[in-house]
Amino acid sequence: xxxxxxxxxxxxxxxxxxxxxxxxxxxxxxxxxxxxxxxxxxxxxxxxxxxxxxxxxxxxxxxxxxxxxxxxxxxxxxxxxxxxxxxxxxxxxxxxxxxxxxxxxxxxxxxxxxxxxxxxxxxxxxxxxxxxxxxxxxxxxxxxxxxxxxxxxxxxxxxxxxxxxxxxxxxxxxxxxxxxxxxxxxxxxxxxxxxxxxxxxxxxxxxxxxxxxxxxxxxx
Amino acid sequence: xxxxxxxxxxxxxxxxxxxxxxxxxxxxxxxxxxxxxxxxxxxxxxxxxxxxxxxxxxxxxxxxxxxxxxxxxxxxxxxxxxxxxxxxxxxxxxxxxxxxxxxxxxxxxxxxxxxxxxxxxxxxxxxxxxxxxxxxxxxxxxxxxxxxxxxxxxxxxxxxxxxxxxxxxxxxxxxxxxxxxxxxxxxxxxxxxxxxxxxx
Numbered sequence: 170x171x172x173x174x175x176x177x178x179x180x181x182x183x184x185x186x187x188x189x190x191x192x193x194x195x196x197x198x199x200x201x202x203x204x205x206x207x208x209x210x211x212x213x214x215x216x217x218x219x220x221x222x223x224x225x226x227x228x229x230x231x232x233x234x235x236x237x238x239x240x241x242x243x244x245x246x247x248x249x250x251x252x253x254x255x256x257x258x259x260x261x262x263x264x265x266x267x268x269x270x271x272x273x274x275x276x277x278x279x280x281x282x283x284x285x286x287x288x289x290x291x292x293x294x295x296x297x298x299x300x301x302x303x304x305x306x307x308x309x310x311x312x313x314x315x316x317x318x319x320x321x322x323x324x325x326x327x328x329x330x331x332x333x334x335x336x337x338x339x340x341x342x343x344x345x346x347x348x349x350x351x352x353x354x355x356x357x358x359x360x361x362x363x364x365x366x367x368x369x370x371x372x373x374x375x376x377x378x379x380x381x382x383x384x385x386x387x388x389x
Numbered sequence: 390x391x392x393x394x395x396x397x398x399x400x401x402x403x404x405x406x407x408x409x410x411x412x413x414x415x416x417x418x419x420x421x422x423x424x425x426x427x428x429x430x431x432x433x434x435x436x437x438x439x440x441x442x443x444x445x446x447x448x449x450x451x452x453x454x455x456x457x458x459x460x461x462x463x464x465x466x467x468x469x470x471x472x473x474x475x476x477x478x479x480x481x482x483x484x485x486x487x488x489x490x491x492x493x494x495x496x497x498x499x500x501x502x503x504x505x506x507x508x509x510x511x512x513x514x515x516x517x518x519x520x521x522x523x524x525x526x527x528x529x530x531x532x533x534x535x536x537x538x539x540x541x542x543x544x545x546x547x548x549x550x551x552x553x554x555x556x557x558x559x560x561x562x563x564x565x566x567x568x569x570x571x572x573x574x575x576x577x578x579x580x581x582x583x584x585x586x587x588x589x
Contacts, residue, residue: 170454199444201445203445203446203447210468214469229465229468234447235447236445259448259449262465281421281461282442284435289417291414294415295412297466346452346454347453
């Protein structure tokens with residue numbers, strides 16, 4: 170599990186941002202190619218609502234992410250494809266980001282990485298999940314102190330990979346391994362705020378609407 | 390809906406990895422991606438793939454993450470799965486033994502043995518012995534298939550049975566089921582056998 174601190178922005182002029190980030194970080198951008206399949210629970214989960222009993226159990230979507238780029242074809246229409254089993258997948262479940270007035274977005278991310286599977290879809294099916302959507306993320310990654318900066322665009326499948334939004338998304342994040350590691354959280358927050366000040370005027374880094382990052386499934 | 394059982398197996402000698410099977414049919418092996426094991430042999434093909442995976446930002450876990458797959462299931466998939474029992478093996482030893490005279494031509498046969506005391510909720514439940522026949526004839530890269538595989542497998546089982554007879558191992562429940570008969574997989578089959586053996 171990691172606790173992820175993050176700030177977001179978007180831009181229509183990625184060239185300027187990329188050059189700025191190159192000079193700020195002093196590094197050549199590292200290519201980033203991700204292919205993600207969103208899984209949803211097969212059966213609805215509707216626990217009985219009883220008075221005086223607070224139900225803490227939620228059901229979540231699972232994001233499965235692998236390294237995959239522009240040459241990828243749609244996987245959801247080809248459930249028999251050997252590509253499902255020939256690669257490493259990271260399963261990810263996210264909580265809704267923490268509420269309250271905060272300088273950065275804080276979200277708990279639970280993950281496990283599958284390094285070997287004979288029939289991953291069969292396993293996920295037994296686990297109680299089925300594929301729902303897939304998308305690709307492509308762009309660049311920079312590292313600045315503890316901060317990872319990602320500049321990317323999102324593609325979905327429509328007879329080929331199709332760009333979802335002309336804008337380039339910018340995500341700046343710091344991962345902290347322990348929930349109670351307040352020192353790292355404070356340091357990460359400070360670094361994100363410093364980066365925000367550094368890039369002010371070029372891009373305005375800000376929080377993201379927290380409900381749109383909710384990983385829970387609503388059955389109502 | 391029929392009951393479903395999810396098993397996870399963690400072995401002290403397989404650092405950071407978890408083998409998981411559901412309903413005795415499907416298996417996956419999970420691990421925390423960027424840990425020491427990755428640095429041990431960076432030229433290894435699997436490790437290189439894992440490095441690519443991390444570099445592309447496909448995983449967020451960092452090296453100080455300690456949560457295993459089991460913890461993910463119990464904490465975040467509670468709407469689907471609840472823990473039934475946890476069996477812990479302690480005070481284990483590993484041996485490689487060479488047994489003369491078991492081979493058809495009178496040569497030595499090698500076995501790998503692992504033993505462990507199994508506890509359920511702190512109560513001793515049994516002594517587990519894992520026996521692996523180390524077949525010199527099987528080359529790691531040359532995976533036998535079809536009939537050949539069944540012959541090899543049956544041969545190894547017989548060798549293990551003669552070892553048990555020879556040294557008068559206490560009688561127990563000998564488990565040698567495999568997950569998929571047409572495609573043997575060392576770790577998933579091991580997990581399956583542990584599941585069969587540890588039915589308390």
